[in-house]
Amino acid sequence: MDFDNTVRTELSDLGEFGLIKHLTQHIDLNQSSTIKGVGDDAAVIDNTNLQTVITTDMLVEGVHFDLSYVPLKHLGYKSVIVNLSDIYAMNAEPRQIVVSIAISSRFGLEAVEELYAGMLLACSKYNVDLVGGDTTSSLSGLVINITAVGAAKTEELVFRNGAKEKNLLCVSGDLGGAYMGLQILEREKAVFKENPNLQPDLSGKDYILERQLKPEARKDVIELLKSLNVKPTAMIDVSDGLSSEILHICSQSNVGVELYEEKIPIDPQTFDTAREFNLDPTLCALSGGEDYELLFTIDMSDYEKIKHSMEISVIGHITNHEKACLMVAKDGSVHALKAQGWNVFDR
Amino acid sequence: MDFDNTVRTELSDLGEFGLIKHLTQHIDLNQSSTIKGVGDDAAVIDNTNLQTVITTDMLVEGVHFDLSYVPLKHLGYKSVIVNLSDIYAMNAEPRQIVVSIAISSRFGLEAVEELYAGMLLACSKYNVDLVGGDTTSSLSGLVINITAVGAAKTEELVFRNGAKEKNLLCVSGDLGGAYMGLQILEREKAVFKENPNLQPDLSGKDYILERQLKPEARKDVIELLKSLNVKPTAMIDVSDGLSSEILHICSQSNVGVELYEEKIPIDPQTFDTAREFNLDPTLCALSGGEDYELLFTIDMSDYEKIKHSMEISVIGHITNHEKACLMVAKDGSVHALKAQGWNVFDR
Numbered sequence: 001m002d003f004d005n006t007v008r009t010e011l012s013d014l015g016e017f018g019l020i021k022h023l024t025q026h027i028d029l030n031q032s033s034t035i036k037g038v039g040d041d042a043a044v045i046d047n048t049n050l051q052t053v054i055t056t057d058m059l060v061e062g063v064h065f066d067l068s069y070v071p072l073k074h075l076g077y078k079s080v081i082v083n084l085s086d087i088y089a090m091n092a093e094p095r096q097i098v099v100s101i102a103i104s105s106r107f108g109l110e111a112v113e114e115l116y117a118g119m120l121l122a123c124s125k126y127n128v129d130l131v132g133g134d135t136t137s138s139l140s141g142l143v144i145n146i147t148a149v150g151a152a153k154t155e156e157l158v159f160r161n162g163a164k165e166k167n168l169l170c171v172s173g174d175l176g177g178a179y180m181g182l183q184i185l186e187r188e189k190a191v192f193k194e195n196p197n198l199q200p201d202l203s204g205k206d207y208i209l210e211r212q213l214k215p216e217a218r219k220d221v222i223e224l225l226k227s228l229n230v231k232p233t234a235m236i237d238v239s240d241g242l243s244s245e246i247l248h249i250c251s252q253s254n255v256g257v258e259l260y261e262e263k264i265p266i267d268p269q270t271f272d273t274a275r276e277f278n279l280d281p282t283l284c285a286l287s288g289g290e291d292y293e294l295l296f297t298i299d300m301s302d303y304e305k306i307k308h309s310m311e312i313s314v315i316g317h318i319t320n321h322e323k324a325c326l327m328v329a330k331d332g333s334v335h336a337l338k339a340q341g342w343n344v345f346d347r
Numbered sequence: 348m349d350f351d352n353t354v355r356t357e358l359s360d361l362g363e364f365g366l367i368k369h370l371t372q373h374i375d376l377n378q379s380s381t382i383k384g385v386g387d388d389a390a391v392i393d394n395t396n397l398q399t400v401i402t403t404d405m406l407v408e409g410v411h412f413d414l415s416y417v418p419l420k421h422l423g424y425k426s427v428i429v430n431l432s433d434i435y436a437m438n439a440e441p442r443q444i445v446v447s448i449a450i451s452s453r454f455g456l457e458a459v460e461e462l463y464a465g466m467l468l469a470c471s472k473y474n475v476d477l478v479g480g481d482t483t484s485s486l487s488g489l490v491i492n493i494t495a496v497g498a499a500k501t502e503e504l505v506f507r508n509g510a511k512e513k514n515l516l517c518v519s520g521d522l523g524g525a526y527m528g529l530q531i532l533e534r535e536k537a538v539f540k541e542n543p544n545l546q547p548d549l550s551g552k553d554y555i556l557e558r559q560l561k562p563e564a565r566k567d568v569i570e571l572l573k574s575l576n577v578k579p580t581a582m583i584d585v586s587d588g589l590s591s592e593i594l595h596i597c598s599q600s601n602v603g604v605e606l607y608e609e610k611i612p613i614d615p616q617t618f619d620t621a622r623e624f625n626l627d628p629t630l631c632a633l634s635g636g637e638d639y640e641l642l643f644t645i646d647m648s649d650y651e652k653i654k655h656s657m658e659i660s661v662i663g664h665i666t667n668h669e670k671a672c673l674m675v676a677k678d679g680s681v682h683a684l685k686a687q688g689w690n691v692f693d694r
Contacts, residue, residue: 042402
C-alpha cells in the first residue's frame with residue numbers, strides 16, 4: 001500500500017455518520033444534472049428529455065480482488081471504472097455514482113480514505129459526481145458496490161441485440177492484458193510467500209500490470225465513434241473475456257459470427273508474457289476478462305470511417321447462422337466459440 | 348426457513364449467467380418508465396420531465412441480519428423496503444431497483460430463489476421493477492446491495508433541510524416495535540442455544556416480530572398527505588431511531604426542536620415488551636431504529652388537515668433555537684436529544 005499505514009484512526013471513533021461526513025466533505029459536484037448529492041434520503045438527478053441508464057457492480061475481497069497486491073486507491077479507481085464502462089457500452093454518458101462499502105475493523109480511517117481517493121480520482125477524470133452511498137461494517141472482507149447512472153438521447157442508445165448479418169465485429173484497444181497482469185501479480189505473490197526477502201520482479205510488465213490494476217473506461221472510443229458519425233448496431237464491454245461477450249451479442253441479436261483469430265488485437269507484452277506462462281495468447285484474449293474494452297458491431301458501410309482508427313480493430317463479421325459462433329484460427333481451422341469466462345461460483 | 352431445504356441445486360452448476368437467467372426469467376416489468384430491464388450492460392429508465400431520485404443500501408450478514416432467525420424471503424422483502432422507504436422520504440415514487448448479491452457456497456439455488464421471491468414480492472406490492480443487478484460469490488457471509496430509483500416533480504420533492512420555526516413535527520405509525528421484535532428474536536435464539544429442545548416462545552409478539560422481520564414502507568402515508576394536500580416542509584425516514592432522525596432534520600434545517608415524550612406513538616405490544624425486558628419504552632422509540640416510519644415537519648396551518656389521521660402523530664414543534672434539540676419528558680423535565688442510534692463500527 002502506498003500510503004502511510006503507521007497512522008491509524010479507528011472507524012468506531014467516528015461512527016457511521018462521522019465517517020460519511022469525513023469522506024464526503026470534499027466532494028465536488030460538477031454535473032449540472034446533479035440536483036442534490038450526498039446528505040439526504042436520496043440524491044436527485046435531472047435528466048430532462050434524456051433517458052436514464054443505470055448499472056450496478058459488486059466487488060468482493062477474495063473473489064474480485066486481493067489486497068495483498070492491490071493498492072486501495074487503485075481498487076477504488078477500478079471499482080468506479082468497471083461501472084462507467086457499462087454505461088459507455090450503452091453509448092451513454094456516465095454522470096453520477098452511488099457507492100456502498102462494507103469495511104471490516106482491520107481497516108482504519110486512513111485506509112478508507114485511500115479507497116475513496118481512488119474513487120474520486122476516477123470521478124474527476126470522467127466528470128462523474130459521487131452523489132450518495134452507504135457505509136457499513138463487515139465481519140470479514142471488504143465489499144464495494146457501485147451503481148452508476150448515465151444519460152443518453154433515446155436514439156443514441158446502443159443495446160446488445162441490434163447486430164445484423166454482414167455487420168462488422170469490432171473491438172477497441174487490445175485484449176488479454178488484464179489477465180496476464182493478474183498472472184504476474186499472482187506469481188509474485190507466490191514467490192513472496194516462499195521467500196519474503198525476494199523483491200517482486202515486475203520489470204517490463206508495466207503495461208499489463210496497469211491493465212489489471214488501473215484499467216480505463218473507453219470514453220475516448222465513444223467520443224471517437226461520435227466524431228466519425230458511426231453508431232454501432234450493438235455494443236457490450238469486455239469484462240468476462242471476448243468469447244463470452246461475442247456470445248452475448250449473438251444470442252441477443254439472434255445472429256452468428258465469424259471471428260478471425262489473426263485479427264484479435266494483442267499487445268506484444270501480453271503476447272510475450274502469455275508465452276512465458278506457457279499460455280496461448282489467443283485464449284487469454286478470448287477468456288481472460290477485465291479488459292474493459294468495447295466490443296461492437298457496425299454496418300459495413302461505416303467501414304471507411306473507422307478503418308484508419310488505431311484504437312479500433314475489425315475482428316470478424318456477423319452471419320445469419322444463428323447459434324453458429326465460430327472462430328477461424330490462424331491455421332484456417334474453424335472452432336466453435338465457447339463462453340470460457342469466469343464462473344464466480346466455481347471455486 | 349420456510350422452504351424445502353432438502354432440495355439443493357449447486358450454484359456452481361448454473362454459473363453466474365445461468366443463475367441470473369434463472370432468477371430473472373419470470374420478472375415482470377410493470378412501470379411504463381422502464382424502457383429496458385435486465386439483460387444489457389445497463390437498464391434504461393425514462394423519467395421524462397421528472398426528477399430522478401436514487402438511493403442505495405447495503406445489508407451484511409452478521410451486521411444487519413442473522414440468518415438463524417431471519418427467513419430468506421423476509422430478508423429479500425425487507426432489503427427492498429428499506430430502500431423504497433428512502434425514496435418515499437423524498438416524497439417521490441419508487442419505480443425501479445437494481446440488486447447486487449454476494450452469496451457463499453453454503454447457499455444452494457433454492458435459497459437464492461427464496462431471497463429473490465421476497466424481493467419480487469416487495470416489487471410487486473409497491474409497483475417497482477427489478478431492472479438489473481449483479482450476482483457474485485462471497486467467501487463468507489451474504490451481502491445484499493439494493494439501489495432504488497424513483498421519480499418526482501421538482502416541486503414535489505421534500506428534503507431534510509426545509510423545517511422552519513413553528514412547524515409541527517409529525518411521525519407516521521408507531522415507533523420502537525422493530526427494536527423490540529429484535530430483542531425477542533435474540534432472546535429466543537439464546538434460549539435455543541442453551542436448550543435446542545425448547546420451542547421458541549413468540550406468542551403474543553406477532554406485531555413487533557412483523558415490524559422487525561417484514562416492515563413496510565409508508566407509501567400509504569405519502570398518498571394520504573397528497574390527498575390531504577399537505578406537503579411536508581422536511582422529511583426523513585426513521586431507520587436509525589427517532590432521536591437520530593430528528594437531529595438530522597434540525598442540523599440540516601438549522602433549527603431546534605421541542606419533542607414531547609408523551610406524544611411519541613408506541614404500540615402497547617412494544618410498550619409491554621420493553622417493560623418485560625426492563626427497558627424504557629421511550630428510549631426504544633428514540634434509539635431503536637428500523638421502524639421505517641416517516642418523520643416530517645408541516646406548516647402549522649396544515650394541522651387541521653392532518654389532525655384526524657390515525658396514521659399521523661404530532662410529536663413536537665420546531666423552534667429557532669439552533670442546536671437546542673430538546674425532549675420534554677412526561678414529568679416535565681427537559682432533556683437534550685442525543686443520537687444514540689446504532690454505530691455499526693462499534694462492535
